[in-house]
Amino acid sequence: MKDFNGSTAVYGIIGDPVEHSISPFMQTSAMEKMGFNGVYLPFHVLPEHLEKAIGGMKALNISGLNVTSPHKQNVIRYLDRISDAAEVIGAVNTIVNDSGALYGDNTDVYGYIQGVLKMGKTDVLPEIVCIFGAGGAARGVIYGCAMREEVRKIFIMNRTLSKAQIIADEFSRITGKHIMAFPSDDSKIRDIVPATGLVINTTTIGQLPDAGVSPVPDPSVFHKGQIVSDIITAPVKTKYLRDAEERGALTVNGLPMLAYQGARSLSIWTGMDAPEDYMLTIVRKHFDES
Ligand SMILES: NC(=O)c1ccc[n+]([C@@H]2O[C@H](COP(=O)([O-])OP(=O)(O)OC[C@H]3O[C@@H](n4cnc5c(N)ncnc54)[C@H](OP(=O)(O)O)[C@@H]3O)[C@@H](O)[C@H]2O)c1
Known part of the structure; x- marks a missing residue:
């Protein structure tokens, strides 16, 4: 069990549904491996609550979020800035909270x-x-x-x-x-x-x-x-x-894509090298593929 304290950075994933997501386990395990003081949680957000959820991200000082179906396109309107790739693709799967300014990127x-x-x-x-x-x-x-x-x-x-x-x-x-x-x-x-x-x-x-x-x-x-x-x-x-x-x-x-998009999000959030191969191992174990 990780040691959490008042400085623990909070991350998570929003989606509807979100229960199936392996990201909380994958990201928290990777943060632990990196010695990074963070936690990553699932947030079940209904489409009609998306705007409030993003406002809550700012209010609660949540450091970063992944975004999954069905919010990847609709979330863009609530962000301050997005990457060129996210603009062209028309979808954001990673949000960075930069001192209250929300930046969206696409790590898929x-x-x-x-x-x-x-x-x-x-x-x-x-x-x-x-x-x-x-x-x-x-x-x-x-x-x-x-x-x-x-x-x-x-x-x-x-x-x-x-x-x-x-x-x-x-x-x-x-x-x-x-x-x-x-x-x-x-x-x-x-x-x-x-x-x-x-x-x-x-x-x-x-x-x-x-x-x-x-x-x-x-x-x-x-x-x-x-x-x-x-x-x-x-x-x-x-x-x-x-x-x-x-x-x-x-x-x-499809497992390498799943692991490496998560690794890229983690690198963007922390400014550290994420343990990509370790994250793929975790994903493979979860899906019973050695
Ligand atoms: N590995 C990963 O990290 C990762 C990441 C994202 C998504 N995915 C997976 O990628 C897949 C696609 O996701 P998406 O969000 O792109 O879905 P989507 O937007 O609903 O697109 C579905 C695509 O499949 C086609 N299709 C569906 N049923 C068909 C059928 N019976 N016959 C012919 N074509 C059919 C659709 O063709 P039409 O245009 O003709 O409807 C469309 O091109 C899902 O399995 C999802 O789980 C994996």
Whole structure:
């Protein structure tokens, strides 16, 4: 048990629901490992209480908050300043209380990219990237990939083409990268995926309780030399990842993103190096993955 005192800095996560979050355990364990005098708690905040909750953060001098669904977009209006990345993505997952001025950032981008680089044991992403999905999480992942110098082309495939098209147009303009949108139908997947170095699932297809499905119905498009990643965390190994692994691709599940976004938030709050690998170990143990 940690020694708390009058100087203990208070952090937490707001969401609705929030009971499922591993962040309180992960962050408090990491703070202890760093010898940092802080505590991190879950706060169940209903959408209609969001403004009051953010006002309370100031009033109670809470040092920092993570923000999860459904507040990542709506919280922006209550903050004093946000990062360029949070502005482009349109979502904040980390709030810093800087002597009463609230600053919002998005560490999901760092978490995702760092996860692929570390698990792939590489310093660079492949030049061609294909992303399934155009929802909230997709925006951060696509932005993160587009901001990497080595990435030349990004294909976004989504059930609702118009949503993918909006992101492709907007992010091409902002980043100057070649980003194209396609419907996620079987023939397009067969055309695009085999020539792609990094294939990413950001859809909810394959998430529990529907773990028997995959966004890629024909697994023969996967092969050795590809990195195939999924940001779903339940199940830890989706059908999509199992199919890719069977065909020799290097696979990355959703746990590194979860651990490394948290590590980045902790570094921003404390100004210290967060124990990234330790945090990933904690997350893996929690999800029963050694
Ligand atoms: N590992 C992490 O740290 C982390 C972080 C954030 C999110 N996530 C996970 O990422 C996933 C996506 O989250 P999100 O917030 O981006 O969700 P979202 O905004 O609701 O987006 C869902 C996406 O999935 C697509 N989709 C859903 N059902 C589909 C179906 N039956 N057929 C085809 N496409 C379908 C949607 O397509 P349409 O546009 O056509 O509706 C959309 O592109 C969730 O599993 C979430 O838990 C993980």
